[in-house]
Amino acid sequence: MASVVGILxxxxxxxxxxxxxxxxxxxxxxxxxxxxxxxxxxxxxAPSAPSAAPVPGAVVVVATPLATGVDEYQMYLxxxxxxxxxxxxxxxxxxxxxxxxxxGVAGVPLVAGSxxxxxxxxxxxxxxxxxxxxxxxxxxxxxxxKLADLDVTVEERGLVDLQAGGQAVREVSFAExxxxxxxxxxxxxxxxxxFWGQSAQGEGVRTLLRPEQGESVTCIRLGRTERLIAGxxxxxxxxxxxxxxxxxxxxxxxxxxxxxxxxxxxxxxxxVAGTEKGEISAxxxxxxxxxxxxxxMVRAHVFEPQGGPVVAMGASSRDKSFVTAGRDxxxxxxxxxSERTLLRLQGPADPRDVVLTPRNDALLSIQADGTVGRFVVxxxxxxxxxxxxxxxxxxxxxxxxxxxxxxxxxxxxxEPKFGLVxxxxxxxxxxxxxxxxxxxxAVLGALYTSHFVHPTVRAKVKPTLEIMAALPSVVxxxxxxxxxxxxxxxxxxxxxLMMPLLPLFGTSGVLLWRRLPRTLLxxxxxxxxxxxxxxxxxxxxxxxxxxxxxxxxALFQGDFKMWLSTNLGLTYDQRNSLVxxxxxxxxxxxxxxxISDDAFSSVPSSLTAGSLALxxxxxxxxxxxxxxTASPGVFSAVMIGFGRAVGETMIVLMATGNTPVLDWSIFNxxxxxxxxxxxxxxxxxxxxxxxxxxxLSAALLFLMTFMVNTLAxxxxxxLREKYRAL
Numbered sequence: 079m080a081s082v083v084g085i086l087x088x089x090x091x092x093x094x095x096x097x098x099x100x101x102x103x104x105x106x107x108x109x110x111x112x113x114x115x116x117x118x119x120x121x122x123x124a125p126s127a128p129s130a131a132p133v134p135g136a137v138v139v140v141a142t143p144l145a146t147g148v149d150e151y152q153m154y155l156x157x158x159x160x161x162x163x164x165x166x167x168x169x170x171x172x173x174x175x176x177x178x179x180x181x182g183v184a185g186v187p188l189v190a191g192s193x194x195x196x197x198x199x200x201x202x203x204x205x206x207x208x209x210x211x212x213x214x215x216x217x218x219x220x221x222x223x224k225l226a227d228l229d230v231t232v233e234e235r236g237l238v239d240l241q242a243g244g245q246a247v248r249e250v251s252f253a254e255x256x257x258x259x260x261x262x263x264x265x266x267x268x269x270x271x272x273f274w275g276q277s278a279q280g281e282g283v284r285t286l287l288r289p290e291q292g293e294s295v296t297c298i299r300l301g302r303t304e305r306l307i308a309g310x311x312x313x314x315x316x317x318x319x320x321x322x323x324x325x326x327x328x329x330x331x332x333x334x335x336x337x338x339x340x341x342x343x344x345x346x347x348x349x350v351a352g353t354e355k356g357e358i359s360a361x362x363x364x365x366x367x368x369x370x371x372x373x374x375m376v377r378a379h380v381f382e383p384q385g386g387p388v389v390a391m392g393a394s395s396r397d398k399s400f401v402t403a404g405r406d407x408x409x410x411x412x413x414x415x416s417e418r419t420l421l422r423l424q425g426p427a428d429p430r431d432v433v434l435t436p437r438n439d440a441l442l443s444i445q446a447d448g449t450v451g452r453f454v455v456x457x458x459x460x461x462x463x464x465x466x467x468x469x470x471x472x473x474x475x476x477x478x479x480x481x482x483x484x485x486x487x488x489x490x491x492x493e494p495k496f497g498l499v500x501x502x503x504x505x506x507x508x509x510x511x512x513x514x515x516x517x518x519x520a521v522l523g524a525l526y527t528s529h530f531v532h533p534t535v536r537a538k539v540k541p542t543l544e545i546m547a548a549l550p551s552v553v554x555x556x557x558x559x560x561x562x563x564x565x566x567x568x569x570x571x572x573x574x575l576m577m578p579l580l581p582l583f584g585t586s587g588v589l590l591w592r593r594l595p596r597t598l599l600x601x602x603x604x605x606x607x608x609x610x611x612x613x614x615x616x617x618x619x620x621x622x623x624x625x626x627x628x629x630x631x632a633l634f635q636g637d638f639k640m641w642l643s644t645n646l647g648l649t650y651d652q653r654n655s656l657v658x659x660x661x662x663x664x665x666x667x668x669x670x671x672x673i674s675d676d677a678f679s680s681v682p683s684s685l686t687a688g689s690l691a692l693x694x695x696x697x698x699x700x701x702x703x704x705x706x707t708a709s710p711g712v713f714s715a716v717m718i719g720f721g722r723a724v725g726e727t728m729i730v731l732m733a734t735g736n737t738p739v740l741d742w743s744i745f746n747x748x749x750x751x752x753x754x755x756x757x758x759x760x761x762x763x764x765x766x767x768x769x770x771x772x773x774l775s776a777a778l779l780f781l782m783t784f785m786v787n788t789l790a791x792x793x794x795x796x797l798r799e800k801y802r803a804l
Contacts, residue, residue, distance in 0.1 A: 149436070182208075200252075261303040271287040297309045344491045352388025407425040462496065508750050529700050680708065
């Protein structure tokens, strides 16, 4: 008991951190040093070398920060400044390190700037309507095993003339795809949007976009090179498809107040909108029905209000977390998928920008005067809530909220799905079909063996079945997955016909036995009827094989699997619940049979003799006296078989498609909790979310077995009390 309790405590301790909230606190306020006017180095300089100290009395230019970023090691913070420079500061103390000129626009003041969520791509809009595109690159430099410094370069990505007609640019956004295509959008002073796009082949488009008459754009964001969103003063968000023109595809009501902030979440499938009233919602485009020709923009998530106007947003470059900043300086860390408010912090009022560091371990609140509020964040499992584990969640690309398990993906912007309901369902489904096959055969077989067959036959049958229990489950799973599944697929209709035909032929053997002459029956030993039943069972199997093709042609148009798909909408998987039921039932039968046989054999012979003496037949005695008396032991056998089936790993791992689906169809596979643990172990880094969710799965298995065994013991005790008088 101590060992069992110790294991349970350990498993729960590993899973418990999933439900601990994020932690964070203010670290300090970083006062960035003034940037000397002579610091710009037009010629290439060693990137890591700091600029010379400013000469006393030198002119210091006061410039506005337009965009801010930080490297993943938090060694340098950089700011794109309105004086045409990118200034780098040391994060440890805010001292000026070095700067670089914005390529292509030397000496021209900047009016707007932006930074992409990943890859540190910058866009800088000038007063004359041009946009300089660039990328910040870092190269770590080590001394031994220790990181010494970063070599920083600014790579030019092009110069775009928006041809804005002399209008001032209020906001700019830049995107670049993997093939080399580029897109630039700029919010102009009159509320219009100047858009420029160029494909990897050099084909370009330049156009002016506007909302409806009387509506003014307040903020814009590009999502990759395919989408453009714009918030307006009427609380709506316009969505343009850039692959088709651009073409306006939807106008979404984001709130009851002007949209003040927009932000694409990593992957750039979902965007978050914040309003003047602090309303925050997340949207993405999806086909609500499979036959829909167009995508519909849906509000998939609504978050806890900010508590004041939302003035800035920052998204994580690692997961689906994002932070919203209010005008009062309140910072709220949230998670998209779980709709979870992770952390609330208080920074200086009127922040200009907010940044989540690349490793999600800090928040930076950027003020207009250049100061930076730093906050330490510890947020290891933001995607986990009770609803995310056991409720329906609206995931990106899904037409409605669903239960889904999909822990990993091919890209870093994958949205983890940790719904445990499909796994619990798969566990119960596999157990149900296994016990549906095993219980009748095992219990009735034990009843027959213990009270009908000759002792010499019983002495051979019981040890044989007990040897079956020693067969490794991996061997059963291997045979079921590689041989049995393919055989059943080829003769699926005959297999289904065997289900009614075999009991029918077996029962007819009993009826024929009773019709034999009494003189012959007296000469035969008790239990010899099996010599008649077995050939009839073989005959029933042969008849099913012969009738199968005819039935398939007559009733299922010659192809049962195609008929299932077209008429019932069911998919036939080769490794399905039928295969699992047969294979796992084969593994469970010996346990249930052995314990049931012992229970039946323990019934006092005086009870059976008295029943027979009063005129009851052997079957009446077995069903009305022996079975009720032995029911506590039989029930225990079934529950132990249930526990064996629930915890089975290798058979369900090898004999099913291992797909976590919610479908009771016997022709579909499943994924069980135990098989999921075995499959996902290689993908689970120690201490990560998946690692702890697997421990939670183990705890669920433990608790399921514990509850079933407890219930079984209660019922067994009541049965013993009920039949104690016998």
